[in-house]
Amino acid sequence: xxxxxxxxxxxxEMARTGRTLFQSILAPVISTSLYFxxxxxxxxxxxxxMDGVDYGSFIVPGLIMLTLLMQSVMNASxxxxxxxxxxxxxxxxxxxxxxxxxxxxxxxxxxxxxxxxGLIILATSWLFVPVRIAHPVxxxxxxxxxxxxxxxxxxIIGIWADGFEKLQIVPLLIITPLTFLGGAFYxxxxxxxxxxxxxxxxxxxxxxxxxxxxxxxxxxxNVAISLGMTxxxxxxxxxxxxxxxxxxxxxxx
Amino acid sequence: MQDIIIAISGLSKTxxxxxxxxxxxxxxxxxxxxxxxxxPNGAGKTTLIGVVCGTVNPSSGTVxxxxxxxxxxxxxxxxxxxxxxxxxxxxxxxxxWATVCFSRGLFGKPKNPAYIEKILRSLSLWEKRNxxxxxLSGGMKRRVLIAKALSHEPQILFLDEPTAGVDVELRKxxxxxxxxxxxxxxxxxxxxxxxxxxxxxxxxxxxxxxxxIILVEEKKELMHKLGKKQLTLQLQEKLAALPxxxxxGAQLSLSPDGDELTYTYDTQADRTGITRLLASLTEAxxxxxxxxxxxxxxxxxxxxxVHQDRNGAAK
Ligand SMILES: Nc1ncnc2c1ncn2[C@@H]1O[C@H](COP(=O)(O)OP(=O)(O)O)[C@@H](O)[C@H]1O
Ligand SMILES: [Mg+2]
Numbered sequence: 001x002x003x004x005x006x007x008x009x010x011x012x013e014m015a016r017t018g019r020t021l022f023q024s025i026l027a028p029v030i031s032t033s034l035y036f037x038x039x040x041x042x043x044x045x046x047x048x049x050m051d052g053v054d055y056g057s058f059i060v061p062g063l064i065m066l067t068l069l070m071q072s073v074m075n076a077s078x079x080x081x082x083x084x085x086x087x088x089x090x091x092x093x094x095x096x097x098x099x100x101x102x103x104x105x106x107x108x109x110x111x112x113x114x115x116x117x118g119l120i121i122l123a124t125s126w127l128f129v130p131v132r133i134a135h136p137v138x139x140x141x142x143x144x145x146x147x148x149x150x151x152x153x154x155x156i157i158g159i160w161a162d163g164f165e166k167l168q169i170v171p172l173l174i175i176t177p178l179t180f181l182g183g184a185f186y187x188x189x190x191x192x193x194x195x196x197x198x199x200x201x202x203x204x205x206x207x208x209x210x211x212x213x214x215x216x217x218x219x220x221x222n223v224a225i226s227l228g229m230t231x232x233x234x235x236x237x238x239x240x241x242x243x244x245x246x247x248x249x250x251x252x253x
Numbered sequence: 254m255q256d257i258i259i260a261i262s263g264l265s266k267t268x269x270x271x272x273x274x275x276x277x278x279x280x281x282x283x284x285x286x287x288x289x290x291x292x293p294n295g296a297g298k299t300t301l302i303g304v305v306c307g308t309v310n311p312s313s314g315t316v317x318x319x320x321x322x323x324x325x326x327x328x329x330x331x332x333x334x335x336x337x338x339x340x341x342x343x344x345x346x347x348x349x350w351a352t353v354c355f356s357r358g359l360f361g362k363p364k365n366p367a368y369i370e371k372i373l374r375s376l377s378l379w380e381k382r383n384x385x386x387x388x389l390s391g392g393m394k395r396r397v398l399i400a401k402a403l404s405h406e407p408q409i410l411f412l413d414e415p416t417a418g419v420d421v422e423l424r425k426x427x428x429x430x431x432x433x434x435x436x437x438x439x440x441x442x443x444x445x446x447x448x449x450x451x452x453x454x455x456x457x458x459x460x461x462x463x464x465x466i467i468l469v470e471e472k473k474e475l476m477h478k479l480g481k482k483q484l485t486l487q488l489q490e491k492l493a494a495l496p497x498x499x500x501x502g503a504q505l506s507l508s509p510d511g512d513e514l515t516y517t518y519d520t521q522a523d524r525t526g527i528t529r530l531l532a533s534l535t536e537a538x539x540x541x542x543x544x545x546x547x548x549x550x551x552x553x554x555x556x557x558x559v560h561q562d563r564n565g566a567a568k
Contacts, residue, residue, distance in 0.1 A: 002328070008358025012347075019346055087342030091401070094306040094336045095359040096328040252310050 005097040009105025010112075013079050017113050024113065025120060028067050032121045035063055036128040039185060051187045051218040056129035061212040062184030063125065064118045065146070069179055069204070071117050072147050073171045076110035076154030081161050084251075093252060099245040103155060110151035111144070118143055132215065138223075139214035145230050146207055150175075152237035159244055159251065178204045188220040203229060258284040258409060258440050259305060264314030266300055266464075274300040276464040278314070282409075287431070287441045289455035289472075291448065297464040298444040299339050302411050306336045318409065332360060335402030339413040339444075341394045345387035349378055352386060353400045360405035372400050375430055392419040396427070403434075410434060412443040416450065428454060452476075482548055484516040484527065486534075486541040500533035501526070514541070520548075 017024050039059055050058045080102075083089040092102055125131055133139050153170075161167045182204035188196055199205055200221070210226025213219035219226065243249070259282040266275040274297045282288050290298050303309030305316050307327060316323040318330035344352055353369055373379045376396040381389060386397060395415065402410060412431070416424045431454065435441055445451055451458055452472065459469040468475075491511035499505065504526070506515050514534075518525045534541070 002361040004361045004363070005359045008355050011358075012355050015347075015351070086344070087338070087340055088344055090308050090336065090338050090342060091356060091359060093308040094331060094334065095356075096331040096361060097359060248310060252308060 002097050002101055005095060006101050006105045006108070009092075009102065010109045013106060013109030014112065016079070017075075017109070025117065028071070028117050029120060029124050032063055032067070032124050033128070035059070036125070051189070051216070053216045053218060054129065057131055058187075058212075058216070059185050060122070060125045060129065060131050061215050062179075062208055064121050064143075065204075065208050065211055066176075066179045066184050067121055068114050068118045068143065068146055069150050069175050069207075070171055071114040072110055072150035073154035073157065073175060074167075075113050076107055076151040077158035077161065077167050077170075078154075079106045079110055080155055080158035081167055084158075089251070099251070103152075103241055107148065107151040107155050110154060111147040114147045114151065115143055118147070134217050135214040139211070142207070142211045142214055142226075142230065145234060146211070149230065149234040149237055152234070152241060156237065156240050156244065159249065175204075178202050179208070183208050183220055187218070203233065206230065207233075255281075256284040257281040258319055259442075260317045261301075261305065262315055264301070264304060264316065265312050266297075266304060266309065267312045274464050275304070275311075278461075278464075278466055280459065280466055280469065282440060282442060283457070285435070285438055285440055286456040287435055287443065287454050289451035289458045290442065290444045290461060291451055291458060292444075292461035296461045298461060299413055300464075301461070302336070302413050302442070302444070306334055306411060307331055308336075332405070333408045335405065335407035335410045337395075337398045337402045337410070337412045337415055339417070341391060341398070341418075343386045343394050343397060345385070347386055348383050349373070349386060349389075349397055349400070350382040352397065353404050356401040357404040362405045368406070369400075369404060372403050375433070376400050377426060392423045395419055396423070399427070399430070407439070409440045409442070412441065414444050416445060416447055424450075476548070481517055482520050482525075482546050484518065484530075484544065484546050486514040486516070487543040488512050488514060489540045489542050492539070496537050496539070499537055499539075500529050505530075514539075 036056065039055075043055070047055045049055055083092065122131065157167065157170050181199065182202045183199070188199050188205060188209075191199060206221060206226045206229035209220040210223050210230065213223045213226065244251075259280075261278055261280040264275055264278040265273065267273045278297075278301060290301070292298050300309055304311045305318070305323065307323060307330075316330075319333050321327075321329040321333075323330040347355070350369070350373075353373065354364065357365070357369065370379065373382055376399060378393065378396055378400060381393060386394060389397065395418070399412075399415070410431075415427060419427065428450070431441055431443075443451075443454070455472050457469065458472050458475055460467050488511075492507060492514075493511060495505065495507050495514075501516055504517050506517075507513070508515070516527070516530055518527065
């Protein structure tokens with residue numbers, strides 16, 4: 001393994017984040033605060049609690065997940081798409097590094113960034129509502145697993161995309177709606193039975209449910225199933241990356 | 254026997270579009286030489302470099318670099334190579350210093366600020382080291398690409414049209430750097446549109462046309478073998494037309510305004526015919542006030558070769 005190369009890519013990507021600090025960090029903080037104003041204050045005054053948890057506190061894990069999923073996908077996809085777009089990818093292709101090292105560098109940086117954002121949102125939330133973390137180790141584990149998984153997904157999207165529109169499609173048209181419908185702001189149990197069944201086809205439900213369990217020990221599905229689904233996702237993304245690696249898909253002529 | 258540092262054998266490349274850009278290319282690059290690859294646009298120069306450096310997958314054939322297969326042993330092969338691409342592809346927001354250090358890191362080398370400083374100084378980039386790349390001129394970006402390619406101390410440097418869009422002053426500086434590299438033992442493969450540069454710089458020249466290497470020759474040898482010379486005579490009195498019966502035939506031509514006679518001859522021929530020409534002129538009463546000879550440039554040789562190749566292909 002060429003770890004110096006991994007480190008070079010990682011630091012390059014983190015420097016990119018540093019340069020766009022305003023967009024990267026301030027924007028999610030502001031939007032989180034807005035969510036609290038809208039959901040917490042306006043709706044929360046009607047819905048006082050959900051699954052026995054104060055509503056404002058209840059939505060904190062969902063909000064973190066929302067940002068985590070979006071940011072992981074967007075950062076990783078942009079990170080690898082941009083060198084393809086500008087042509088600087090020639091350097092990655094002609095350096096003594098394998099595809100796996102490229103993946104570790106880009107995905108590692110994207111995941112790091114979204115984990116930091118998740119923690120910033122957690123801290124911001126603390127300013128608005130009481131937050132209790134029952135299982136901190138599980139909380140961090142879900143955070144890291146989800147960030148890595150969706151950064152891998154983002155990397156795949158970045159390789160697949162041949163235009164900026166394609167970069168936007170998956171986060172905007174798939175991930176955001178599925179997160180909103182996946183119980184980020186409510187417990188699945190409040191839905192009518194038919195919609196509950198439909199909801200369980202939404203994979204993001206399992207991620208949010210497990211993550212929320214690590215905070216308040218309330219969950220829509222058993223936490224073991226949540227963990228299993230997260231790992232299955234991770235496995236699927238790794239398999240996909242492996243396939244791209246084997247075939248050289250869309251990286252070289 | 255010469256020490257071959259890059260061995261290319263049976264290399265072909267057909268792009269996804271179905272276009273065959275390289276056809277069974279065999280080529281050996283010698284350690285320590287400057288090799289100039291000449292060929293018209295679209296001949297396959299960039300593709301060939303791409304296959305050696307790893308940015309293009311070959312359809313068939315093999316490449317070894319320093320004895321290492323560039324696919325099965327790609328790390329060892331690529332570590333030896335620095336690539337300066339044809340296009341000015343740089344990051345925009347990075348500083349010169351950061352981007353050059355990044356390249357070194359990619360090649361797995363430990364930090365060496367003193368060495369990077371040396372490169373930047375030799376390329377007159379030291380004053381610009383903290384500037385963002387996007388604020389630099391095209392010529393400076395080109396030098397940043399060279400600095401990146403040299404950052405990991407490669408034994409082989411590929412320069413794909415390095416002087417395109419670079420002004421004369423900078424070009425001279427760049428060639429100084431290339432000469433210094435060669436003196437330190439680096440093997441250099443370059444493509445250029447400025448044939449006089451190949452003539453100036455190269456030890457050997459390869460000509461590629463339509464994806465085929467049609468000739469590889471020592472530059473001196475090439476100039477010698479294919480070099481035609483021209484003898485120009487400035488006439489004392491203008492001629493309306495070439496008098497019939499003058500020695501020289503098709504080798505002889507008259508300038509449009511009739512005051513110059515040009516005789517083209519082969520330096521390699523047993524007899525150049527100059528003596529007979531001069532005798533024949535005296536006989537015809539044609540007097541001249543001055544004469545000069547000129548060796549044909551590589552460009553003329555090269556245009557002739559590609560032309561032949563095209564005609565050959567058409568048959
Ligand atoms: N990615 C590609 N897909 C299809 N054809 C290509 C691609 N890249 C280059 N070509 C074609 O291959 C030929 C050789 O290109 P190139 O190696 O860039 O030539 P040169 O560098 O000698 O100008 C050209 O006809 C070009 O159009
Ligand atoms: Mg080219």
